[in-house]
Amino acid sequence: MPRPRTDSSAAPSGARPAASRSTKSAPDTAAPTNAATLDRLRSRIGALSTTTLKRLENDLPWYRSLRPDERAALGLVAQKGIASFVTWYERPASPAWVMNDVFGTAPTELTRSISLQRALQLIRVVVEAVEDQVPDLAGGNDEAALREAVLRYSREVAFAAADVYARAAETRGAWDTRLEALVVDAILRGESSDALRSRIAAVGWKSTGRITVMVGSSPGEPSPTFVAEVRRAGSRFADDTLVGIQGDRLILVLGGISDQGPAFLRLSELFGPGPVVYGPESVSLVDASLSAQAAFAGLTAARAWPAAPRPVAANDLWPERVMSGDEAARRDLYKHIYVPLLNAGNGLVETLSSYLALGHSLEATARELFVHANTVRYRLRRVSDVTGWDPLLPREAFVLQTALVVGRLVGSRATQDRPPTRQ
Template sequence: MVEVVEDQVPVIAPEADQPSLREAVLRYSREVAFAAADVYARAAESRGSWDTRLEALIVDAILRGENTDALRSRIAALGWKAQERFTVMVGNSPSEPSASYVSELRRMAGRYAEDALVGIQGDRLILILGGVQDRETAYIKLSDMFAPGPVVYGPEAGSLLEASGSAQSAFAGLTAAKAWPSAPRPVAADDLLPERVISGDDAARRSLVKNIYRPLLAASNGLVETLGTYLELGHSLEATARELFVHANTVRYRLKRVCDVTGWDPLLPREAFVLQAALVVGRLSAPPKAATERQPSRTQP
């Protein structure tokens, strides 16, 4: 429109008034441009604030284990695309996180995951990742964005709506992580199972029973007895062999079978601790054996 008016200036105004008219048209076009830019900026700011509030609602709903149509609708509105490989990382947040910090965290997460949600709840930073490609690298790089202190990631979940389990494990691990001062950073929640059990996490207790104790019982061949004796006798192969009246190579073979069955190596101190915790909670969870009644002896008349 401005170009049309400017082209028609010689037609609609005398030559003496043409410079003033052109200047007025240029001033008008500048004011229109500034006003439009302000409108777009306000719209973008409003959209960004809306996205931030929506993201906070989704993170809170996932942490609470909500599974509703409303949550699915919010996830779709946010433009979430990832369909697999979900996990949750938790740790300490910076004392005064800025908008630029959150934006940088999102950009960093975007390098290793298809989608990411960021939540800050008090002094806790929650990062929900979807479609993670190289998990080990992603966790190490993203842990640098957390404030000093433990960083824990939960087990992988099959869908975003199932990520609440990963979040619960991660938070339980974060609570228990102080009991393992030399824990790596980041550390998997499943690597903190003994500490989580001691801190009262029932999910960790069930995991030890299900994934370690029961498979050892099912494998039979004296694995539980051999492992228990080995741990009780100070991790000595020879002492275990003498106690069980078997050759040391038999003990070594059975301990290797323990590693094959459970994925935890009893020859490594930290993993032996996990196995010992599994034996303790497994034995406590076993139903008590029924006491056999003694038949009264018959007396001769």
């Protein structure tokens, strides 16, 4: 004869919390235990486990395609779940133990190969297999109570499974964030090794070109989700994005940007106050340290150009970087501006030098060089074609003038270092 139920109406209102929120180990009176049903459950654990494993093979195609070790781990979880149900049915208690009792034997790697959706499908099959046996396991008067107990227990197992996967996701997220920070740090330091390449592969980077580094200040008090928001914004414009925060600086490593103008403008809004600088493109993530070094050098020198746009290219800050002692900027000015002007000939260097020295006056330059003003105009257009910098624009004329100074210094140094000619 079933044990009589406790009349819950006699208890004060709010005296007993809901079963799923209970923190005590006292029996839950909403799931009465019948001694005969409990004995039958204990004697049928093996048969229920066998039936359940067969149902998993038949009902879940993905289960059959698993590796033997994965199938064995899931089968062990299913068997453990049935055995734990018997224990729970005897003494319904807080669901806190369910996670350790049911999922404690499952390897951590299982959450990587089995999605939460599939885990819930497995729980559903197990519950259906046990529920089908309810008429044979319970007496006539206890069938409804046992079926209710199965459903309540399946709910607790489902919540426990969700908790397991949530914790695994948090652990993976923390590790991925740390690994991402290590990759960003290695790029900034110019590290090039097999370890860096393996880390790059581990963070899922796929871009093979068009790598750019953006740097600027980080917000004063970033929210806990700030990095995720930056990464999500970066994914709208770039194929790959790495985010790093080092002190008060925010670093973005972007790969595969197709339209840089709108992308850099939008991403610059995520930075804190002050200049935002992006470096030149690199051909690979391993070589992105050059872009990062240029961007950081530009960030240091940007204060010398108060009217600089935001964001600004590191190469647009060549003059300021040279004055702050950046050797890379000095080499770039010599290589990309002065040398091409020398090689182009046709008096481009002389014309540009006179034009800049005479206050950007075409007529004065023409008189100085004994040529027509149209010839000066033509040569200045050639300067723009050869270098990409227009001497008619004040800012770009400043870049060209700095390149002339750098080129003369390099040429003078080369002459001084040349050994004397033997007579």
